[in-house]
Amino acid sequence: MTTDRQRVRAIVLRALLFTLLAVGATFVLDDYRNYQLAVVAATFCATAGLTLLVGLSGQLSLGHAVLMAAGGYGYALTAAPAAEAGLGGPARFGLGIAGALVLAGAVGVLLGLAGARLKGPYLAGLTLALVIALPAITTEVPGLGGGQGVGVPFEGVPDALRGVVGVEQWHAWIAVVIAAVAVTPLALMRSGRSGTRMRAVHGDETAARLAGISPARVKTKAFVAGALSAGLGGAVLAIVTQNVSHGAYDLAFSLLLLVAVVLGGLGSIGGAAVGAVLVVLLPWLIDTVVAGVGLPADLEQRLAGNVAVLVFGVLLVAVTVAWPGGLSHALGGRVSSLTHRLRPTRQAPQSLTER
Structure with missing residues:
Protein backbone atom coordinates (compact mmCIF):
# COMPACT_ATOMS: atom_id res chain seq x y z
CA MET A 1 0.00 0.00 0.00
CA THR A 2 1.39 3.41 -1.00
CA THR A 3 2.01 5.79 1.89
CA ASP A 4 1.54 9.55 1.75
CA ARG A 5 5.29 10.08 1.75
CA GLN A 6 5.77 7.73 -1.19
CA ARG A 7 2.94 9.42 -3.08
CA VAL A 8 4.43 12.88 -2.55
CA ARG A 9 7.88 11.67 -3.54
CA ALA A 10 6.55 10.07 -6.74
CA ILE A 11 4.69 13.23 -7.77
CA VAL A 12 7.66 15.50 -7.04
CA LEU A 13 10.07 13.22 -8.91
CA ARG A 14 7.70 13.06 -11.87
CA ALA A 15 7.41 16.85 -11.91
CA ASN A 34 10.72 28.33 -27.39
CA TYR A 35 8.30 31.26 -27.29
CA GLN A 36 5.44 28.83 -27.99
CA LEU A 37 6.73 26.51 -25.26
CA THR A 47 -5.85 24.77 -17.35
CA ALA A 48 -4.43 22.73 -14.45
CA GLY A 49 -6.23 24.93 -11.93
CA LEU A 50 -9.41 24.96 -13.99
CA THR A 51 -9.55 21.18 -14.40
CA LEU A 52 -9.15 20.81 -10.65
CA LEU A 53 -11.91 23.36 -10.05
CA VAL A 54 -14.43 21.96 -12.52
CA GLY A 55 -13.51 18.29 -12.57
CA LEU A 56 -13.06 17.68 -8.85
CA SER A 57 -15.07 20.29 -6.94
CA GLY A 58 -17.74 20.72 -9.63
CA GLN A 59 -17.59 24.54 -9.81
CA GLY A 72 -0.37 39.51 -15.01
CA TYR A 73 -1.47 42.88 -13.64
CA GLY A 74 -0.16 41.96 -10.20
CA TYR A 75 3.25 41.19 -11.67
CA ALA A 76 3.32 44.37 -13.75
CA LEU A 77 2.17 46.67 -10.92
CA THR A 78 4.95 45.45 -8.64
CA ALA A 79 7.80 44.75 -11.06
CA ALA A 80 7.48 48.05 -12.95
CA GLY A 96 6.63 40.60 -9.33
CA ILE A 97 5.74 36.99 -8.61
CA ALA A 98 4.61 37.93 -5.10
CA GLY A 99 2.40 40.66 -6.56
CA ALA A 100 0.88 38.19 -9.02
CA LEU A 101 0.10 35.73 -6.24
CA VAL A 102 -1.40 38.37 -3.96
CA LEU A 103 -3.74 39.89 -6.55
CA ALA A 104 -4.78 36.59 -8.12
CA GLY A 105 -5.21 35.03 -4.68
CA ALA A 106 -7.41 37.93 -3.53
CA VAL A 107 -9.67 37.55 -6.57
CA GLY A 108 -9.72 33.79 -6.00
CA VAL A 109 -10.79 34.23 -2.37
CA LEU A 110 -13.67 36.51 -3.40
CA LEU A 111 -14.81 34.08 -6.09
CA GLY A 112 -14.37 31.15 -3.73
CA LEU A 113 -16.56 32.77 -1.09
CA ALA A 114 -19.16 33.46 -3.77
CA GLY A 115 -18.82 29.90 -5.05
CA ALA A 116 -19.55 28.59 -1.58
CA ARG A 117 -22.97 30.22 -1.77
CA LEU A 118 -23.75 30.07 -5.49
CA LYS A 119 -24.29 26.90 -7.48
CA GLY A 120 -24.38 25.86 -11.11
CA PRO A 121 -25.42 28.61 -13.54
CA TYR A 122 -25.30 31.34 -10.88
CA LEU A 123 -21.56 30.89 -10.29
CA ALA A 124 -20.95 30.50 -14.01
CA GLY A 125 -22.86 33.72 -14.60
CA LEU A 126 -20.78 35.57 -12.01
CA THR A 127 -17.48 34.51 -13.56
CA LEU A 128 -18.85 35.29 -17.02
CA ALA A 129 -19.82 38.79 -15.89
CA LEU A 130 -16.29 39.36 -14.57
CA VAL A 131 -14.58 38.51 -17.84
CA ILE A 132 -17.05 40.68 -19.76
CA ALA A 133 -16.51 43.57 -17.33
CA LEU A 134 -12.70 43.28 -17.42
CA PRO A 135 -12.22 45.96 -20.14
CA ALA A 136 -14.36 48.43 -18.17
CA ILE A 137 -12.46 47.65 -14.97
CA GLY A 149 -2.27 47.92 -20.85
CA VAL A 150 0.71 48.09 -18.51
CA GLY A 151 4.30 47.64 -19.54
CA VAL A 152 6.41 44.92 -17.91
CA PRO A 153 10.20 45.21 -17.37
CA PHE A 154 12.32 43.10 -19.66
CA GLU A 155 13.76 39.98 -18.05
CA GLY A 156 17.08 39.47 -19.76
CA VAL A 157 19.43 36.53 -19.65
CA PRO A 158 21.69 36.57 -16.57
CA ASP A 159 25.32 37.45 -17.18
CA ALA A 160 26.45 33.94 -16.30
CA LEU A 161 24.30 32.42 -19.07
CA ARG A 162 24.87 34.97 -21.84
CA GLY A 163 26.31 33.30 -24.88
CA VAL A 164 24.84 29.98 -23.79
CA VAL A 165 21.09 30.61 -24.08
CA GLY A 166 19.03 33.19 -25.94
CA VAL A 167 16.27 35.42 -24.59
CA GLU A 168 13.42 33.21 -25.83
CA GLN A 169 15.10 30.13 -24.39
CA TRP A 170 15.62 31.87 -21.05
CA HIS A 171 11.97 32.89 -20.96
CA ALA A 172 11.00 29.30 -21.75
CA TRP A 173 13.10 28.16 -18.79
CA ILE A 174 11.32 30.63 -16.52
CA ARG A 193 -7.11 14.23 1.13
CA SER A 194 -8.04 17.56 -0.43
CA GLY A 195 -8.90 15.81 -3.68
CA THR A 196 -10.97 13.24 -1.82
CA ARG A 197 -12.92 16.01 -0.07
CA MET A 198 -13.49 17.80 -3.39
CA ARG A 199 -14.87 14.62 -4.95
CA ALA A 200 -17.10 14.09 -1.94
CA VAL A 201 -18.51 17.62 -2.15
CA HIS A 202 -18.97 17.28 -5.89
CA GLY A 203 -20.80 13.99 -5.46
CA ASP A 204 -23.18 14.93 -2.64
CA GLU A 205 -22.81 18.00 -0.45
CA THR A 206 -25.28 16.72 2.14
CA ALA A 207 -23.42 13.43 2.56
CA ALA A 208 -20.10 15.28 2.72
CA ARG A 209 -21.46 17.59 5.41
CA LEU A 210 -22.65 14.59 7.44
CA ALA A 211 -19.14 13.14 7.12
CA GLY A 212 -17.70 16.27 8.73
CA ILE A 213 -16.57 17.98 5.53
CA SER A 214 -17.32 21.68 5.07
CA GLY A 226 -6.88 27.45 -9.11
CA ALA A 227 -6.52 31.22 -8.87
CA LEU A 228 -2.94 31.08 -7.60
CA SER A 229 -1.93 28.72 -10.40
CA ALA A 230 -3.69 30.83 -13.05
CA GLY A 231 -2.09 33.96 -11.59
CA LEU A 232 1.36 32.47 -12.06
CA GLY A 233 0.39 31.67 -15.63
CA GLY A 234 -0.59 35.30 -16.16
CA ALA A 235 2.74 36.40 -14.71
CA VAL A 236 4.56 34.17 -17.21
CA LEU A 237 2.64 35.70 -20.12
CA ALA A 238 3.48 39.16 -18.78
CA ILE A 239 7.18 38.29 -18.72
CA VAL A 240 7.13 36.80 -22.21
CA THR A 241 5.11 39.56 -23.91
CA GLN A 242 6.37 42.45 -21.69
CA ASN A 243 2.83 43.82 -21.52
CA VAL A 244 -0.48 43.13 -19.79
CA SER A 245 -3.74 44.26 -21.37
CA HIS A 246 -7.34 43.11 -21.12
CA GLY A 247 -7.42 42.24 -24.83
CA ALA A 248 -5.40 39.08 -24.20
CA TYR A 249 -7.92 37.80 -21.63
CA ASP A 250 -11.24 38.18 -23.38
CA LEU A 251 -14.30 35.93 -23.29
CA ALA A 252 -13.14 33.85 -26.27
CA PHE A 253 -9.88 32.96 -24.52
CA SER A 254 -11.68 32.18 -21.29
CA LEU A 255 -14.09 29.81 -23.03
CA LEU A 256 -11.17 28.26 -24.90
CA LEU A 257 -9.56 27.36 -21.56
CA LEU A 258 -12.73 25.52 -20.58
CA VAL A 259 -12.83 23.70 -23.93
CA ALA A 260 -9.18 22.72 -23.38
CA VAL A 261 -9.83 21.01 -20.05
CA VAL A 262 -12.87 19.19 -21.43
CA LEU A 263 -10.86 17.96 -24.42
CA GLY A 264 -7.98 16.90 -22.22
CA GLY A 265 -10.16 15.29 -19.56
CA LEU A 266 -11.81 16.92 -16.57
CA GLY A 267 -9.95 16.36 -13.33
CA SER A 268 -6.76 15.18 -15.05
CA ILE A 269 -3.50 17.11 -14.75
CA GLY A 270 -2.16 15.33 -17.82
CA GLY A 271 -5.35 16.26 -19.64
CA ALA A 272 -4.77 19.90 -18.69
CA ALA A 273 -1.32 19.68 -20.32
CA VAL A 274 -2.83 18.20 -23.50
CA GLY A 275 -5.45 20.95 -23.54
CA LEU A 282 -3.77 24.18 -32.97
CA PRO A 283 -4.80 27.76 -33.95
CA TRP A 284 -1.25 28.45 -35.12
CA LEU A 285 -1.20 25.23 -37.17
CA ILE A 286 -4.59 25.98 -38.73
CA ASP A 287 -3.59 29.56 -39.64
CA THR A 288 -0.37 28.23 -41.18
CA VAL A 289 -2.29 25.75 -43.31
CA VAL A 290 -4.84 28.38 -44.39
CA ALA A 291 -2.06 30.80 -45.32
CA GLY A 292 -0.28 28.10 -47.32
CA VAL A 293 -3.31 27.19 -49.41
CA GLY A 294 -3.06 30.40 -51.40
CA LEU A 295 -6.57 31.75 -50.90
CA PRO A 296 -7.52 35.33 -51.85
CA ALA A 297 -6.47 37.90 -49.27
CA ASP A 298 -10.02 38.91 -48.31
CA LEU A 299 -11.13 35.29 -47.86
CA GLU A 300 -8.01 34.44 -45.89
CA GLN A 301 -8.67 37.41 -43.61
CA ARG A 302 -12.24 36.27 -42.99
CA LEU A 303 -11.12 32.71 -42.26
CA ALA A 304 -8.36 33.77 -39.87
CA GLY A 305 -9.41 32.71 -36.39
CA ASN A 306 -12.84 31.44 -37.46
CA VAL A 307 -11.54 28.14 -38.82
CA ALA A 308 -9.84 27.45 -35.48
CA VAL A 309 -13.13 27.98 -33.64
CA LEU A 310 -14.87 25.57 -36.03
CA VAL A 311 -12.17 22.95 -35.60
CA PHE A 312 -12.32 23.23 -31.81
CA GLY A 313 -16.10 22.78 -31.94
CA VAL A 314 -15.88 19.69 -34.14
CA LEU A 315 -13.06 18.29 -32.02
CA LEU A 316 -15.03 18.88 -28.83
CA VAL A 317 -18.06 16.98 -30.17
CA ALA A 318 -15.92 14.14 -31.53
CA VAL A 319 -13.92 13.69 -28.32
CA THR A 320 -17.02 13.89 -26.13
CA VAL A 321 -18.72 11.16 -28.18
CA ALA A 322 -15.71 8.89 -28.69
CA TRP A 323 -13.86 9.38 -25.38
CA PRO A 324 -16.07 10.94 -22.67
CA GLY A 325 -13.06 10.93 -20.33
CA GLY A 326 -11.05 13.16 -22.67
CA LEU A 327 -7.92 12.68 -24.74
CA SER A 328 -5.78 11.88 -21.70
CA HIS A 329 -8.10 8.98 -20.85
CA ALA A 330 -7.91 7.72 -24.43
CA LEU A 331 -4.12 7.97 -24.52
CA GLY A 332 -3.83 6.39 -21.08
CA GLY A 333 -6.06 3.52 -22.16
CA ARG A 334 -3.94 2.88 -25.24
CA VAL A 335 -0.73 2.90 -23.21
CA SER A 336 -2.22 0.51 -20.65
CA SER A 337 -3.43 -1.79 -23.42
CA LEU A 338 -0.01 -1.77 -25.08
CA THR A 339 1.70 -2.46 -21.77
CA HIS A 340 -0.66 -5.35 -21.12
CA ARG A 341 0.07 -6.85 -24.53
CA LEU A 342 3.83 -6.54 -24.11
CA ARG A 343 3.77 -8.02 -20.63
CA PRO A 344 4.95 -11.66 -20.70
CA THR A 345 2.27 -14.15 -19.85
CA ARG A 346 2.84 -16.80 -17.25
CA GLN A 347 1.76 -20.31 -18.04
CA ALA A 348 -0.32 -22.02 -15.44
CA PRO A 349 1.44 -24.88 -13.66
CA GLN A 350 0.52 -28.28 -14.91
CA SER A 351 -1.76 -30.31 -12.75
CA LEU A 352 -0.74 -33.66 -11.35
CA THR A 353 -2.92 -35.50 -13.87
CA GLU A 354 -1.19 -33.72 -16.82
CA ARG A 355 2.35 -34.57 -15.70
Whole structure:
Protein backbone atom coordinates (compact mmCIF):
# COMPACT_ATOMS: atom_id res chain seq x y z
CA MET A 1 0.00 0.00 0.00
CA THR A 2 1.39 3.41 -1.00
CA THR A 3 2.01 5.79 1.89
CA ASP A 4 1.54 9.55 1.75
CA ARG A 5 5.29 10.08 1.75
CA GLN A 6 5.77 7.73 -1.19
CA ARG A 7 2.94 9.42 -3.08
CA VAL A 8 4.43 12.88 -2.55
CA ARG A 9 7.88 11.67 -3.54
CA ALA A 10 6.55 10.07 -6.74
CA ILE A 11 4.69 13.23 -7.77
CA VAL A 12 7.66 15.50 -7.04
CA LEU A 13 10.07 13.22 -8.91
CA ARG A 14 7.70 13.06 -11.87
CA ALA A 15 7.41 16.85 -11.91
CA LEU A 16 11.20 17.19 -11.74
CA LEU A 17 11.64 14.73 -14.62
CA PHE A 18 9.16 16.53 -16.88
CA THR A 19 10.74 19.88 -16.00
CA LEU A 20 14.21 18.65 -16.93
CA LEU A 21 12.89 17.18 -20.19
CA ALA A 22 11.18 20.46 -21.09
CA VAL A 23 14.29 22.50 -20.26
CA GLY A 24 16.40 20.10 -22.30
CA ALA A 25 14.01 20.42 -25.24
CA THR A 26 14.70 24.17 -25.43
CA PHE A 27 18.19 23.42 -26.77
CA VAL A 28 16.79 21.77 -29.91
CA LEU A 29 13.99 24.30 -30.52
CA ASP A 30 14.34 27.56 -32.41
CA ASP A 31 13.44 30.94 -30.91
CA TYR A 32 9.80 30.92 -31.98
CA ARG A 33 9.25 27.35 -30.76
CA ASN A 34 10.72 28.33 -27.39
CA TYR A 35 8.30 31.26 -27.29
CA GLN A 36 5.44 28.83 -27.99
CA LEU A 37 6.73 26.51 -25.26
CA ALA A 38 6.62 29.42 -22.79
CA VAL A 39 3.04 30.23 -23.78
CA VAL A 40 2.06 26.55 -23.45
CA ALA A 41 3.56 26.48 -19.94
CA ALA A 42 1.65 29.63 -18.99
CA THR A 43 -1.60 28.20 -20.34
CA PHE A 44 -0.92 24.93 -18.54
CA CYS A 45 -0.89 26.81 -15.23
CA ALA A 46 -4.44 28.03 -15.95
CA THR A 47 -5.85 24.77 -17.35
CA ALA A 48 -4.43 22.73 -14.45
CA GLY A 49 -6.23 24.93 -11.93
CA LEU A 50 -9.41 24.96 -13.99
CA THR A 51 -9.55 21.18 -14.40
CA LEU A 52 -9.15 20.81 -10.65
CA LEU A 53 -11.91 23.36 -10.05
CA VAL A 54 -14.43 21.96 -12.52
CA GLY A 55 -13.51 18.29 -12.57
CA LEU A 56 -13.06 17.68 -8.85
CA SER A 57 -15.07 20.29 -6.94
CA GLY A 58 -17.74 20.72 -9.63
CA GLN A 59 -17.59 24.54 -9.81
CA LEU A 60 -18.09 25.88 -13.32
CA SER A 61 -15.95 28.92 -14.11
CA LEU A 62 -16.48 30.69 -17.43
CA GLY A 63 -14.14 33.56 -16.58
CA HIS A 64 -10.91 31.83 -15.60
CA ALA A 65 -8.99 34.20 -17.85
CA VAL A 66 -9.73 36.95 -15.30
CA LEU A 67 -7.51 35.13 -12.80
CA MET A 68 -4.69 35.02 -15.34
CA ALA A 69 -5.20 38.72 -15.95
CA ALA A 70 -5.05 39.38 -12.21
CA GLY A 71 -1.71 37.59 -12.04
CA GLY A 72 -0.37 39.51 -15.01
CA TYR A 73 -1.47 42.88 -13.64
CA GLY A 74 -0.16 41.96 -10.20
CA TYR A 75 3.25 41.19 -11.67
CA ALA A 76 3.32 44.37 -13.75
CA LEU A 77 2.17 46.67 -10.92
CA THR A 78 4.95 45.45 -8.64
CA ALA A 79 7.80 44.75 -11.06
CA ALA A 80 7.48 48.05 -12.95
CA PRO A 81 7.85 50.32 -9.86
CA ALA A 82 10.71 48.11 -8.67
CA ALA A 83 12.48 48.63 -12.00
CA GLU A 84 11.94 52.40 -11.78
CA ALA A 85 13.49 52.32 -8.32
CA GLY A 86 16.60 50.67 -9.75
CA LEU A 87 15.86 47.18 -8.45
CA GLY A 88 16.66 44.38 -10.84
CA GLY A 89 17.52 40.73 -11.09
CA PRO A 90 16.01 38.08 -8.81
CA ALA A 91 14.73 40.67 -6.31
CA ARG A 92 12.54 42.42 -8.89
CA PHE A 93 11.40 39.09 -10.30
CA GLY A 94 10.49 37.84 -6.82
CA LEU A 95 8.51 40.98 -6.06
CA GLY A 96 6.63 40.60 -9.33
CA ILE A 97 5.74 36.99 -8.61
CA ALA A 98 4.61 37.93 -5.10
CA GLY A 99 2.40 40.66 -6.56
CA ALA A 100 0.88 38.19 -9.02
CA LEU A 101 0.10 35.73 -6.24
CA VAL A 102 -1.40 38.37 -3.96
CA LEU A 103 -3.74 39.89 -6.55
CA ALA A 104 -4.78 36.59 -8.12
CA GLY A 105 -5.21 35.03 -4.68
CA ALA A 106 -7.41 37.93 -3.53
CA VAL A 107 -9.67 37.55 -6.57
CA GLY A 108 -9.72 33.79 -6.00
CA VAL A 109 -10.79 34.23 -2.37
CA LEU A 110 -13.67 36.51 -3.40
CA LEU A 111 -14.81 34.08 -6.09
CA GLY A 112 -14.37 31.15 -3.73
CA LEU A 113 -16.56 32.77 -1.09
CA ALA A 114 -19.16 33.46 -3.77
CA GLY A 115 -18.82 29.90 -5.05
CA ALA A 116 -19.55 28.59 -1.58
CA ARG A 117 -22.97 30.22 -1.77
CA LEU A 118 -23.75 30.07 -5.49
CA LYS A 119 -24.29 26.90 -7.48
CA GLY A 120 -24.38 25.86 -11.11
CA PRO A 121 -25.42 28.61 -13.54
CA TYR A 122 -25.30 31.34 -10.88
CA LEU A 123 -21.56 30.89 -10.29
CA ALA A 124 -20.95 30.50 -14.01
CA GLY A 125 -22.86 33.72 -14.60
CA LEU A 126 -20.78 35.57 -12.01
CA THR A 127 -17.48 34.51 -13.56
CA LEU A 128 -18.85 35.29 -17.02
CA ALA A 129 -19.82 38.79 -15.89
CA LEU A 130 -16.29 39.36 -14.57
CA VAL A 131 -14.58 38.51 -17.84
CA ILE A 132 -17.05 40.68 -19.76
CA ALA A 133 -16.51 43.57 -17.33
CA LEU A 134 -12.70 43.28 -17.42
CA PRO A 135 -12.22 45.96 -20.14
CA ALA A 136 -14.36 48.43 -18.17
CA ILE A 137 -12.46 47.65 -14.97
CA THR A 138 -9.06 48.24 -16.57
CA THR A 139 -10.32 51.50 -18.06
CA GLU A 140 -11.83 52.90 -14.85
CA VAL A 141 -9.18 51.80 -12.34
CA PRO A 142 -6.17 54.14 -12.39
CA GLY A 143 -2.86 52.53 -13.21
CA LEU A 144 -4.19 49.64 -15.30
CA GLY A 145 -3.61 51.41 -18.58
CA GLY A 146 -6.97 50.81 -20.25
CA GLY A 147 -6.68 49.33 -23.73
CA GLN A 148 -2.94 50.01 -23.92
CA GLY A 149 -2.27 47.92 -20.85
CA VAL A 150 0.71 48.09 -18.51
CA GLY A 151 4.30 47.64 -19.54
CA VAL A 152 6.41 44.92 -17.91
CA PRO A 153 10.20 45.21 -17.37
CA PHE A 154 12.32 43.10 -19.66
CA GLU A 155 13.76 39.98 -18.05
CA GLY A 156 17.08 39.47 -19.76
CA VAL A 157 19.43 36.53 -19.65
CA PRO A 158 21.69 36.57 -16.57
CA ASP A 159 25.32 37.45 -17.18
CA ALA A 160 26.45 33.94 -16.30
CA LEU A 161 24.30 32.42 -19.07
CA ARG A 162 24.87 34.97 -21.84
CA GLY A 163 26.31 33.30 -24.88
CA VAL A 164 24.84 29.98 -23.79
CA VAL A 165 21.09 30.61 -24.08
CA GLY A 166 19.03 33.19 -25.94
CA VAL A 167 16.27 35.42 -24.59
CA GLU A 168 13.42 33.21 -25.83
CA GLN A 169 15.10 30.13 -24.39
CA TRP A 170 15.62 31.87 -21.05
CA HIS A 171 11.97 32.89 -20.96
CA ALA A 172 11.00 29.30 -21.75
CA TRP A 173 13.10 28.16 -18.79
CA ILE A 174 11.32 30.63 -16.52
CA ALA A 175 7.92 29.52 -17.81
CA VAL A 176 8.65 25.81 -17.40
CA VAL A 177 9.97 26.21 -13.84
CA ILE A 178 7.03 28.41 -12.80
CA ALA A 179 4.61 25.91 -14.33
CA ALA A 180 6.22 23.12 -12.31
CA VAL A 181 5.97 25.20 -9.12
CA ALA A 182 2.32 26.04 -9.86
CA VAL A 183 1.05 22.63 -10.98
CA THR A 184 2.88 20.28 -8.60
CA PRO A 185 0.84 21.43 -5.53
CA LEU A 186 -2.34 20.91 -7.58
CA ALA A 187 -1.26 17.35 -8.36
CA LEU A 188 -0.58 16.75 -4.67
CA MET A 189 -4.02 18.15 -3.78
CA ARG A 190 -5.71 15.99 -6.41
CA SER A 191 -4.18 12.75 -5.15
CA GLY A 192 -4.43 13.57 -1.44
CA ARG A 193 -7.11 14.23 1.13
CA SER A 194 -8.04 17.56 -0.43
CA GLY A 195 -8.90 15.81 -3.68
CA THR A 196 -10.97 13.24 -1.82
CA ARG A 197 -12.92 16.01 -0.07
CA MET A 198 -13.49 17.80 -3.39
CA ARG A 199 -14.87 14.62 -4.95
CA ALA A 200 -17.10 14.09 -1.94
CA VAL A 201 -18.51 17.62 -2.15
CA HIS A 202 -18.97 17.28 -5.89
CA GLY A 203 -20.80 13.99 -5.46
CA ASP A 204 -23.18 14.93 -2.64
CA GLU A 205 -22.81 18.00 -0.45
CA THR A 206 -25.28 16.72 2.14
CA ALA A 207 -23.42 13.43 2.56
CA ALA A 208 -20.10 15.28 2.72
CA ARG A 209 -21.46 17.59 5.41
CA LEU A 210 -22.65 14.59 7.44
CA ALA A 211 -19.14 13.14 7.12
CA GLY A 212 -17.70 16.27 8.73
CA ILE A 213 -16.57 17.98 5.53
CA SER A 214 -17.32 21.68 5.07
CA PRO A 215 -18.43 22.23 1.45
CA ALA A 216 -17.88 25.98 1.71
CA ARG A 217 -14.30 25.55 2.89
CA VAL A 218 -13.56 22.92 0.22
CA LYS A 219 -14.99 25.08 -2.58
CA THR A 220 -13.12 28.17 -1.44
CA LYS A 221 -9.87 26.23 -1.21
CA ALA A 222 -10.35 24.87 -4.73
CA PHE A 223 -10.97 28.35 -6.13
CA VAL A 224 -7.96 29.84 -4.35
CA ALA A 225 -5.68 27.02 -5.53
CA GLY A 226 -6.88 27.45 -9.11
CA ALA A 227 -6.52 31.22 -8.87
CA LEU A 228 -2.94 31.08 -7.60
CA SER A 229 -1.93 28.72 -10.40
CA ALA A 230 -3.69 30.83 -13.05
CA GLY A 231 -2.09 33.96 -11.59
CA LEU A 232 1.36 32.47 -12.06
CA GLY A 233 0.39 31.67 -15.63
CA GLY A 234 -0.59 35.30 -16.16
CA ALA A 235 2.74 36.40 -14.71
CA VAL A 236 4.56 34.17 -17.21
CA LEU A 237 2.64 35.70 -20.12
CA ALA A 238 3.48 39.16 -18.78
CA ILE A 239 7.18 38.29 -18.72
CA VAL A 240 7.13 36.80 -22.21
CA THR A 241 5.11 39.56 -23.91
CA GLN A 242 6.37 42.45 -21.69
CA ASN A 243 2.83 43.82 -21.52
CA VAL A 244 -0.48 43.13 -19.79
CA SER A 245 -3.74 44.26 -21.37
CA HIS A 246 -7.34 43.11 -21.12
CA GLY A 247 -7.42 42.24 -24.83
CA ALA A 248 -5.40 39.08 -24.20
CA TYR A 249 -7.92 37.80 -21.63
CA ASP A 250 -11.24 38.18 -23.38
CA LEU A 251 -14.30 35.93 -23.29
CA ALA A 252 -13.14 33.85 -26.27
CA PHE A 253 -9.88 32.96 -24.52
CA SER A 254 -11.68 32.18 -21.29
CA LEU A 255 -14.09 29.81 -23.03
CA LEU A 256 -11.17 28.26 -24.90
CA LEU A 257 -9.56 27.36 -21.56
CA LEU A 258 -12.73 25.52 -20.58
CA VAL A 259 -12.83 23.70 -23.93
CA ALA A 260 -9.18 22.72 -23.38
CA VAL A 261 -9.83 21.01 -20.05
CA VAL A 262 -12.87 19.19 -21.43
CA LEU A 263 -10.86 17.96 -24.42
CA GLY A 264 -7.98 16.90 -22.22
CA GLY A 265 -10.16 15.29 -19.56
CA LEU A 266 -11.81 16.92 -16.57
CA GLY A 267 -9.95 16.36 -13.33
CA SER A 268 -6.76 15.18 -15.05
CA ILE A 269 -3.50 17.11 -14.75
CA GLY A 270 -2.16 15.33 -17.82
CA GLY A 271 -5.35 16.26 -19.64
CA ALA A 272 -4.77 19.90 -18.69
CA ALA A 273 -1.32 19.68 -20.32
CA VAL A 274 -2.83 18.20 -23.50
CA GLY A 275 -5.45 20.95 -23.54
CA ALA A 276 -2.81 23.66 -23.12
CA VAL A 277 -0.87 22.32 -26.09
CA LEU A 278 -4.02 22.29 -28.22
CA VAL A 279 -4.99 25.84 -27.23
CA VAL A 280 -1.61 27.24 -28.26
CA LEU A 281 -0.53 25.11 -31.20
CA LEU A 282 -3.77 24.18 -32.97
CA PRO A 283 -4.80 27.76 -33.95
CA TRP A 284 -1.25 28.45 -35.12
CA LEU A 285 -1.20 25.23 -37.17
CA ILE A 286 -4.59 25.98 -38.73
CA ASP A 287 -3.59 29.56 -39.64
CA THR A 288 -0.37 28.23 -41.18
CA VAL A 289 -2.29 25.75 -43.31
CA VAL A 290 -4.84 28.38 -44.39
CA ALA A 291 -2.06 30.80 -45.32
CA GLY A 292 -0.28 28.10 -47.32
CA VAL A 293 -3.31 27.19 -49.41
CA GLY A 294 -3.06 30.40 -51.40
CA LEU A 295 -6.57 31.75 -50.90
CA PRO A 296 -7.52 35.33 -51.85
CA ALA A 297 -6.47 37.90 -49.27
CA ASP A 298 -10.02 38.91 -48.31
CA LEU A 299 -11.13 35.29 -47.86
CA GLU A 300 -8.01 34.44 -45.89
CA GLN A 301 -8.67 37.41 -43.61
CA ARG A 302 -12.24 36.27 -42.99
CA LEU A 303 -11.12 32.71 -42.26
CA ALA A 304 -8.36 33.77 -39.87
CA GLY A 305 -9.41 32.71 -36.39
CA ASN A 306 -12.84 31.44 -37.46
CA VAL A 307 -11.54 28.14 -38.82
CA ALA A 308 -9.84 27.45 -35.48
CA VAL A 309 -13.13 27.98 -33.64
CA LEU A 310 -14.87 25.57 -36.03
CA VAL A 311 -12.17 22.95 -35.60
CA PHE A 312 -12.32 23.23 -31.81
CA GLY A 313 -16.10 22.78 -31.94
CA VAL A 314 -15.88 19.69 -34.14
CA LEU A 315 -13.06 18.29 -32.02
CA LEU A 316 -15.03 18.88 -28.83
CA VAL A 317 -18.06 16.98 -30.17
CA ALA A 318 -15.92 14.14 -31.53
CA VAL A 319 -13.92 13.69 -28.32
CA THR A 320 -17.02 13.89 -26.13
CA VAL A 321 -18.72 11.16 -28.18
CA ALA A 322 -15.71 8.89 -28.69
CA TRP A 323 -13.86 9.38 -25.38
CA PRO A 324 -16.07 10.94 -22.67
CA GLY A 325 -13.06 10.93 -20.33
CA GLY A 326 -11.05 13.16 -22.67
CA LEU A 327 -7.92 12.68 -24.74
CA SER A 328 -5.78 11.88 -21.70
CA HIS A 329 -8.10 8.98 -20.85
CA ALA A 330 -7.91 7.72 -24.43
CA LEU A 331 -4.12 7.97 -24.52
CA GLY A 332 -3.83 6.39 -21.08
CA GLY A 333 -6.06 3.52 -22.16
CA ARG A 334 -3.94 2.88 -25.24
CA VAL A 335 -0.73 2.90 -23.21
CA SER A 336 -2.22 0.51 -20.65
CA SER A 337 -3.43 -1.79 -23.42
CA LEU A 338 -0.01 -1.77 -25.08
CA THR A 339 1.70 -2.46 -21.77
CA HIS A 340 -0.66 -5.35 -21.12
CA ARG A 341 0.07 -6.85 -24.53
CA LEU A 342 3.83 -6.54 -24.11
CA ARG A 343 3.77 -8.02 -20.63
CA PRO A 344 4.95 -11.66 -20.70
CA THR A 345 2.27 -14.15 -19.85
CA ARG A 346 2.84 -16.80 -17.25
CA GLN A 347 1.76 -20.31 -18.04
CA ALA A 348 -0.32 -22.02 -15.44
CA PRO A 349 1.44 -24.88 -13.66
CA GLN A 350 0.52 -28.28 -14.91
CA SER A 351 -1.76 -30.31 -12.75
CA LEU A 352 -0.74 -33.66 -11.35
CA THR A 353 -2.92 -35.50 -13.87
CA GLU A 354 -1.19 -33.72 -16.82
CA ARG A 355 2.35 -34.57 -15.70
